[in-house]
Amino acid sequence: xxxxxxxxxxxxxxxxxxxxxxxxxxxxxxxxxxxxxxxxxxxxxxxxxxxxxxxxxxxxxxxxxxxxxxxxxxxxxxxxxxxxxxxxxxxxxxxxxxxxxxxxxxxxxxxxxxxxxxxxxxxxxxxxxxxxxxxxxxxxxxxxxxxxxxxxxxxxxxxxxxxxxxxxxxxxxxxxxxxxxxxxxxxxxxxxxxxxxxxxxxxxxxxxxxxxxxxxxxxxxxxxxxxxxxxxxxxxxxxxxxxxxxxxxxxxxxxxxxxxxxxxxxxxxxxxxxxxxxxxxxxxxxxxxxxxxxxxxxxxxxxxxxxxxxxxxxxxxxxxxxxxxxxxxxxxxxxxxxxxxxxxxxxxxxxxxxxxxxxxxxxxxxxxxxxxxxxxxxxxxxxxxxxxxxxxxxxxxxxxxxxxxxxxxxxxxxxxxxxxxxxxxxxxxxxxxxxxxxxxxxxxxxxxxxxxxxxxxxxxxxxxxxxxxxxxxxxxxxxxxxxxxxxxxxxxxxxxxxxxxxxxxxxxxxxxxxxxxxxxxxxxxxx
Numbered sequence: 009x010x011x012x013x014x015x016x017x018x019x020x021x022x023x024x025x026x027x028x029x030x031x032x033x034x035x036x037x038x039x040x041x042x043x044x045x046x047x048x049x050x051x052x053x054x055x056x057x058x059x060x061x062x063x064x065x066x067x068x069x070x071x072x073x074x075x076x077x078x079x080x081x082x083x084x085x086x087x088x089x090x091x092x093x094x095x096x097x098x099x100x101x102x103x104x105x106x107x108x109x110x111x112x113x114x115x116x117x118x119x120x121x122x123x124x125x126x127x128x129x130x131x132x133x134x135x136x137x138x139x140x141x142x143x144x145x146x147x148x149x150x151x152x153x154x155x156x157x158x159x160x161x162x163x164x165x166x167x168x169x170x171x172x173x174x175x176x177x178x179x180x181x182x183x184x185x186x187x188x189x190x191x192x193x194x195x196x197x198x199x200x201x202x203x204x205x206x207x208x209x210x211x212x213x214x215x216x217x218x219x220x221x222x223x224x225x226x227x228x229x230x231x232x233x234x235x236x237x238x239x240x241x242x243x244x245x246x247x248x249x250x251x252x253x254x255x256x257x258x259x260x261x262x263x264x265x266x267x268x269x270x271x272x273x274x275x276x277x278x279x280x281x282x283x284x285x286x287x288x289x290x291x292x293x294x295x296x297x298x299x300x301x302x303x304x305x306x307x308x309x310x311x312x313x314x315x316x317x318x319x320x321x322x323x324x325x326x327x328x329x330x331x332x333x334x335x336x337x338x339x340x341x342x343x344x345x346x347x348x349x350x351x352x353x354x355x356x357x358x359x360x361x362x363x364x365x366x367x368x369x370x371x372x373x374x375x376x377x378x379x380x381x382x383x384x385x386x387x388x389x390x391x392x393x394x395x396x397x398x399x400x401x402x403x404x405x406x407x408x409x410x411x412x413x414x415x416x417x418x419x420x421x422x423x424x425x426x427x428x429x430x431x432x433x434x435x436x437x438x439x440x441x442x443x444x445x446x447x448x449x450x451x452x453x454x455x456x457x458x459x460x461x462x463x464x465x466x467x468x469x470x471x472x473x474x475x476x477x478x479x480x481x482x483x484x485x486x487x488x489x490x491x492x493x494x495x496x497x498x499x500x501x502x503x504x505x506x507x508x509x510x511x512x513x514x515x516x517x518x519x520x521x522x523x524x525x526x527x528x529x530x531x532x533x534x535x
Contacts, residue, residue, distance in 0.1 A: 012193030012411055014185075014451035016488060022197035023217065026057045026226045031197070033393055034059070034213070034228035036204055036242065039069035040184050040379055042234035044386030044405070046198065047191035049232075051408050052390065052401045056196045057228065058188070059215065061203040061238075063457040064450075065184035067306065068236050069379065070461050071259060071342025073285045073296050076101055076110050076380050077175040078138065080276070081283055083131055088138065090361055094380045095139030098176055100406060102143050105383075106178075108412040109186060112144055113177040113287070115274040116159050118167035118326065125149065125169065132173050147173035161270040161327045172273065177287060180379060181461035183410075185450045187382075190410045201453055202226075207246040210370025219453060230397040232389050233373040237306035237343040248367030254375055256306065257344040258518075260315040261296030263467045264335045269293050269327060277326060284322045290468050292337070295319050302343055304522050310512035311339040312521035338467035339513065347376040364392045372396060418445055432483075434475025438463050443480050447487040455481050455498040456505060472509070477502045504532030 025031065035045045038060025049056040060066070078095040079087075101110040119125055132147040148171070155170035156162060192198050201218040204226070208214055213226040235242045240254050266288070275286035287294045298315050316336060324330035347363045362377030362385045374389040387403035394400040421441045422429045428441035446452035446462040458480055460466040465473035473480075481495045490498070508528035512521035 009193045011413060011417075011449075012189035012191070013449045014189055014192055014198060015448045016453075018192065019199050019451070019453075022057060022199040023202070023224065025197040026059065026199060026202075026228075027224060029227040031055045031057045031228035032230065032397060033057075033390070034211075034226055034231045035234060036060075036213075036231060037234035037236065037238075038062075038064045038184070038188065038198075038200055039067055039234060039236055040065065040180070040187065040382040041069075041236075041374060041377065041385045041389070043184050043187040043191060044382045045232055045234055045374075045389045046196040047187055047194065047408065048383075048386045048390045048403050048405050049393075050191050050194040050196040051404050052394075054390075054394075054400060056191075057226070058191070058196060058198045059202040059204065059226065060200045061218070063200055063452070063454065063461060064188055065181040065461055066457075067238075068342040068344060069184050070181035071261065071340040072180045072379050073259075073261065074177050074180055074287055074289055074294060075113070075175055075274075075285060076178055078135060078380075079378065080131065080135060083135060083138075087361070090378075090381075091135070092138045093384060094378065095135075097381050097383060099139060099142050100383070101178075101380075102176055104406070105408065106183070106186075106410045109183050109410065110176050110178045112174055113274050114158075114172055114174050114272075115276045116150075116155060116271075117171045117173070117276050118155060118159075118162060119169045119171065120167060122168050125171070128171050132171060135173070144174035144176070147171055158273045159271040159275065161329070163326060163328045166326050177274075177289070179289075179464070181464075185462075186410050186414075188451065189449070190408070193411055194408075198451070200451055204242065204245065207368070207371075210368075230393050231371045232393045233371065234386075234389060235373070236345040236375065239345060239373055239375045241306075243367045243371075243373060246368040246371050248371060248373075250365055250367045252347050252349065252363060252365070255346045255348045256302045257346050258300050258302040258309060258315075259297040259342055259344055260311045260319070261294050261340045262311075262316055262319050262336045263289070263338050264293050264295065264331055265337065266292045268329070268331060268335050269323075275326070277322075279322055284319075286323065290464055292468060295323055296340075299344075300518075303518055306343055308522060308525060309341045309343055310509065310518075310521050310525045311341045312518055313513055313516050314518075315339075315341070316513055337470050338472050339509070340467060345375045362388065364388050366392065366396065370396070414445070414449075417449055418442065421445055421448075432463075432476055433479040434469070434471075434473075434477075435463065435480070436465060436469050436476075438465070438476075440483055443483040444487060447484050452484070453488065455484065455502050458484065459502060466506075472506045474503060474506060500532065504529055507532065 206214040459473040511524040
């Protein structure tokens with residue numbers, strides 16, 4: 009098995025293979041499910057390729073709550089099968105396939121009324137029995153004093169006690185890159201920045217290389233699409249039909265510095281429609297999320313001022329020192345690709361189960377589901393594709409560990425180039441080696457790939473990565489072969505993106521936020 013390094017040379021080899029006609033399966037979509045499907049197919053012995061229009065996890069898979077969990081809200085909705093499946097996958101990730109990426113996370117659920125204790129306790133007892141207490145501690149009940157000891161930031165009058173339980177967490181975008189690398193290590197041919205533009209025939213797709221603007225013809229015996237919120241658009245390109253549609257639900261998170269909330273635990277609380285997560289992430293707190301219909305398309309999803317204010321208000325009802333907009337360093341916004349009748353509008357009650365369909369000859373699609381169950385979703389997608397394709401071995405990914413080489417690779421880079429040990433200017437503690445490694449091993453092709461998904465500076469830095477943009481682009485120029493003009497354009501594009509996001513977050517509605525975002529971009533230079 010190779011190292012699975014995803015550099016420029018690997019991408020060019022993949023593009024050649026994608027047009028060769030020798031592939032059994034072509035996966036469209038580089039989120040967690042698509043990367044998982046490429047890994048699943050490759051480990052079954054299939055010849056597989058994957059294309060992604062932008063970057064790994066550029067859509068929904070980098071905008072999650074970062075929690076690997078069974079889903080207490082789904083338990084309350086009576087979806088016991090989904091919860092059981094997710095808890096089994098959580099156990100697998102913690103103990104077998106990705107312990108280097110997924111770690112235990114304690115949560116406190118504050119009780120606001122005494123009668124809630126029995127109700128919540130019964131639910132968590134069932135949660136434990138469904139799989140929640142195998143490698144993690146069982147839930148425990150706390151009085152007000154004990155709850156405030158682990159969460160001093162909470163207002164004493166906002167709770168009468170609490171219940172502590174455990175789930176797990178990860179960096180969602182990094183995990184997608186690792187799954188993709190593991191797929192490549194098992195022989196998958198993977199190319200990002202390749203956009204599908206049409207279906208010429210079953211197994212033949214027109215595409216464009218977004219780096220060179222050259223047209224491509226992709227060929228495989230079958231196509232499996234894990235395109236998330238873009239599923240309807242891809243189905244229409246193929247001339248396919250379905251009685252179901254994607255009902256997009258926007259989820260927004262904000263990030264605030266660690267010192268603004270004094271706690272030794274994550275926090276989970278009920279809201280009028282959903283739940284509130286406060287998750288320790290990269291030295292601060294990730295707070296989310298929202299669950300609202302999105303009126304726009306999937307290409308541009310933005311956080312509005314209403315989204316930010318909603319989350320600040322929900323946290324403010326619980327903590328003694330309320331947060332303000334000045335505390336918010338960054339936001340994420342993504343669309344849950346929920347599957348339902350197109351007339352459904354209340355996204356909070358739509359099932360998170362995934363749906364596999366064959367809407368057109370030579371095409372199998374998957375949508376819905378949740379991040380935690382990506383491996384099951386990937387296996388179901390490849391199973392369905394194989395029924396249309398060839399008899400294939402069953403999925404083996406329960407026993408396939410994800411690669412764990414990053415730290416060794418960073419050390420090797422620094423040994424060859426000692427200057428890469430130095431901190432990235434404006435990078436909040438990230439090292440120069442991480443920038444180069446993102447290009448030589450993790451498939452980063454644009455500055456936004458690095459700042460949004462490899463380092464997360466777009467979320468955690470007070471300036472959203474503006475100070476780091478020029479130094480980072482200069483470091484990326486070597487492994488990616490950028491000219492000085494390309495470096496300049498990448499930096500200008502990032503500045504425009506940050507300005508557009510801030511303009512959107514100043515507006516009170518989705519419609520006005522999207523208009524402000526587009527207007528700001530239109531005035532600035534982009535790549």
